[in-house]
Amino acid sequence: MSRRRQIYEGKAKILYEGPEPGTIIQYFKDDATAFNAQKKGTINGKGVINNRISEYVFTRLSHIGIPTHFIKRLNMREQLVRQVEIVPIEVVVRNVAAGSISKRLGIAEGEPLPHTLIEYYFKNDELGDPLIAEEHIACFGWASNEEMQDISAMAIRINDFMCGMFAAIGIRLVDFKLEFGRLWDGDYSRIILADEISPDGCRLWDMITGEKLDKDRFRRDLGGEEEAYQEVARRLGLLDTDNGPSEVLDLNAHRKLRGK
Template sequence: MSRRRQIYEGKAKILYEGPEPGTLIQYFKDDATAFNAEKKGTINGKGVINNRISEYVFTRLGNIGIPTHFIRRLNMREQLIRQVEIIPLEVVVRNVAAGSICKRLGLEEGEPLPHSLIEYYYKDDALGDPLVAEEHIACFNWASQDEMQDMAAMAIRINDFIAGMFAAVDIRLVDFKLEFGRLWDGDYSRVILADEISPDGCRLWDMNSGEKLDKDRFRRDLGGEEEAYQEVARRLGVLQNDD
C-alpha cells in the first residue's frame, strides 16, 4: 500500500493528506507528553481509545448543531476530517479548580468555580502556550471579534452538553481544552471545532471516588493511565473491537 503524504506531526497525532481535496486523515498515536513535552512516554492503546472517544463526542456535538471537522472514523487509529486553518489558540473551559489555575491563583484543587470560566492560551510550543487576554488576541489579530464570539458561544454549549454527557456516566468534567479552525469557502471562512476531545485534553474525575481518569495520571506518575482511558471509553459505551 502506498503511504499518504504527511502534512504535520504533533505530539499525539499525525495529519496525512486526505483522499479528496479539503480533507485530511488524523492519526492518533500512543505517545504522551506533558509539561510542554519535557516529559515524554507512551500510553499503550491510547490512540485507539482517543480515536473512538473523540469520534463519539464529535458525533454527539454534531447532532446538537456544533460544526466540527469530523467526517468519519476510518479504522482503529484514523479518522477522516475536514482541512481547516487552525486558529492559534487553546480554548480552555474550567468548571472546577485544577491544574494551572490552582498554581496561578492559589486555589485548592477540587474547589468548584463560582461559574464556568473560559481562558485562552496562545499556541506556541517555544513560549510554553502562555495564557493571553482577549486584548492580546485582538491586538495581534490571532482571531477576529466575530471568531471570538463564535468560539466562546460554542465553548459554552460544548461545556453544557459534554458535562451532562459525562455526568450521566458518573464522571465529573473538571476542565478541558478545545481547538478551533477556519473552514474556508472562497474568500469567506467560518469557525468549526477541530482537533480532538479525549482524556488527553480533559480532566475527568470519577463522581464518587474522585479518581482521576485522564492524562493527569501520566503527568503526576499516578500509574494506571491505560486502565483510566479504557474506563472512560467503557462508560461512554465506545469500546467495541469491530475492526
C-alpha cells in the same frame, strides 16, 4: 499508509493528506507528553481509545448543532476530517479549579468555580503556550471579534453538553481544552471545532471516588493510565461493539483500576 503524504507530526497525532482536497487524516499515536513535552512516554492503546472517544464526542456535538471537522473514522487509529486553518488559540473551559489555575492563583484543586471560566492560551510551543487575554487576540489579529463570539458561544454549549454527558456516566468534567479552525469557502470562512476531545485534553474525575480518569495519571506518575482511558471509553459504551476497539482492549480494565 506509506504512500500517503505526511503533512505534520505532532506530539499525539500525525496528519496525512486526505483522499480529497480539503480533507486530512488524523492518525492517533500512543505517545504521551506533558509539561510542554519535557515529560515523554507512551500509554498503550491510547491512540485507539482517543480516536474512538473523539469520534463519539464530535458526533454527539454535531447532533446538537456544533459544526466540527469530523467526517468519519477510517480504522482503529485514523479518522478523516476537514482540513482547517487552525486558530492559534487553545480554548480552556474550567468548571472546577485544577492544574495551572490552582498553581497560578492559589485555588485549592477540586474547588468548584463560582461560574464556568473560559481561558485562552497562545498556541506556541516555544513560548510554552502562554495564557493570554482577549485583548491580545484582538491586538495581534489572531482571531476577529466575530470569530471570538462564535468560539466562546460554542465553548459554553460544548461544556453544557459534555458536563451532562459525563455526569450521566458518573464522571465530573473538571476542565478541558478545545481547538477551533477556519473552514474557507471562497472569500468567506466560518469557525468549526477541530483537533480532538479525549482524556488527553480533559480532566475527568470519578464523581464518587474522585479518581482521576485522564492524562493527570501520566503527568503525576499515578500509574494506571491505560486502564483510566479504557474506563472512560467503557462507561461511554464504546468498548463492547463488534467493530470497535474491543479486541485490543482489556475489558477488565476498570476492575484493575480499582485494585480488585
